[in-house]
Amino acid sequence: MKERRTGRMKAPAHKLTGKQRWKLIQNNKYLYLLMALPLLYYIIFCYGPMYGVLISFKDYSIAKGVWGSEWVGFKWFEKFLTDPYFWKLVRNTLLLNIYGLIFGFPIPILLALMLNEVSHGRFKRMIQTVSYLPHFISTVVVCGMLVNFLSMDGIINQFLAFLGMDKVQFLMFPQYFRTIFTASGIWQSCGWNSIIYLAALTAVDQEIVEAAAIDGANRLQRILHVTLPAIAPTISIMLIMQLGRLMSLGYEKIILLYNGSTYETADTIATYVYRRGILSADYSYATAVGLFQSVVGIILLVSANKISKKLSETSLW
Numbered sequence: 001m002k003e004r005r006t007g008r009m010k011a012p013a014h015k016l017t018g019k020q021r022w023k024l025i026q027n028n029k030y031l032y033l034l035m036a037l038p039l040l041y042y043i044i045f046c047y048g049p050m051y052g053v054l055i056s057f058k059d060y061s062i063a064k065g066v067w068g069s070e071w072v073g074f075k076w077f078e079k080f081l082t083d084p085y086f087w088k089l090v091r092n093t094l095l096l097n098i099y100g101l102i103f104g105f106p107i108p109i110l111l112a113l114m115l116n117e118v119s120h121g122r123f124k125r126m127i128q129t130v131s132y133l134p135h136f137i138s139t140v141v142v143c144g145m146l147v148n149f150l151s152m153d154g155i156i157n158q159f160l161a162f163l164g165m166d167k168v169q170f171l172m173f174p175q176y177f178r179t180i181f182t183a184s185g186i187w188q189s190c191g192w193n194s195i196i197y198l199a200a201l202t203a204v205d206q207e208i209v210e211a212a213a214i215d216g217a218n219r220l221q222r223i224l225h226v227t228l229p230a231i232a233p234t235i236s237i238m239l240i241m242q243l244g245r246l247m248s249l250g251y252e253k254i255i256l257l258y259n260g261s262t263y264e265t266a267d268t269i270a271t272y273v274y275r276r277g278i279l280s281a282d283y284s285y286a287t288a289v290g291l292f293q294s295v296v297g298i299i300l301l302v303s304a305n306k307i308s309k310k311l312s313e314t315s316l317w
Contacts (some may be wrong), residue, residue, distance in 0.1 A: 014134075041118045048181050052287065053287065053291055055284050056290075056291045060284040076287075077089075079285065080289050085267070089262070089272050092245060093249055093293075095265075096178060103182055104186045105238075108190050108193035109194075109235060111131065111190055113223055115194070116201045117223075128191070132191045133191070135191060139256070143253060146180065150171055150180070156170070171257065172262070174262045174265040174266065177258065197231060204231070209226050212225065212226050232312070233312075237314065240305050240308050243300075244300050254270070255274065272289065273290050
């Protein structure tokens with residue numbers, strides 16, 4: 001016989017009285033304390049400084065402060081949109097991100113699929129360690145390595161000289177910058193980015209994989225028809241997030257690698273904001289450019305999410 005359940009069902013959170021809510025908080029106080037730290041971080045460092053966005057609509061003066069500066073509306077946005085550098089900055093930002101998306105996005109997936117097929121545990125852990133390590137190397141160190149390797153006396157040019165070819169100043173030619181930036185970014189991040197796909201692969205039903213093998217499917221067919229469809233939602237989510245970052249690109253690595261001769265392909269919105277805001281102290285203009293970049297990024301994210309929801313029923317929200 002089935003045992004009768006005693007006690008009353010817990011009321012939904014929105015129907016709890018004030019005393020019940022307080023009791024619930026007291027019973028889970030340590031969980032709320034754990035949650036408080038990340039909340040404080042985002043409030044202080046992410047949401048708190050957002051009032052500074054007002055600078056982009058004002059003729060900001062340090063002496064007058066944010067609230068005391070004169071309101072100028074969309075003056076700085078109009079100035080940026082008519083700036084002769086506008087299209088070059090947008091083109092370079094998009095191209096660097098698109099190259100990273102086309103060449104960099106599939107590689108962590110392929111790496112995860114290959115590691116998933118490795119049965120030798122020790123060899124698998126060694127490959128994972130080697131592929132994860134570049135993620136923990138500082139951007140400054142990575143750029144220093146690139147500068148040394150690609151210099152006239154670096155290992156790359158020594159190898160070219162060994163083959164009887166002419167030495168090349170790679171970092172002085174704008175046509176090489178995008179390749180160097182994209183390739184080094186893939187090397188630095190592919191191992192770390194593969195972790196999320198490896199986690200998704202652990203949820204693949206092995207009974208289905210074994211059934212496919214019994215039916216005569218080879219390893220490649222099992223990957224294409226069983227494994228990839230199983231992790232497709234994870235791939236879709238990561239792709240949406242990547243598309244949302246098409247207009248945003250960190251300035252640190254570019255600043256450490258570029259020079260006056262490579263501005264044509266290396267100068268992006270982020271580096272332009274750095275030069276105008278930090279070096280030239282043109283705070284209002286730089287803030288307007290940064291806000292423009294963020295708004296376009298939000299539009300891309302929402303659009304990618306909506307398209308993914310219609311095509312695959314997978315979305316962030």
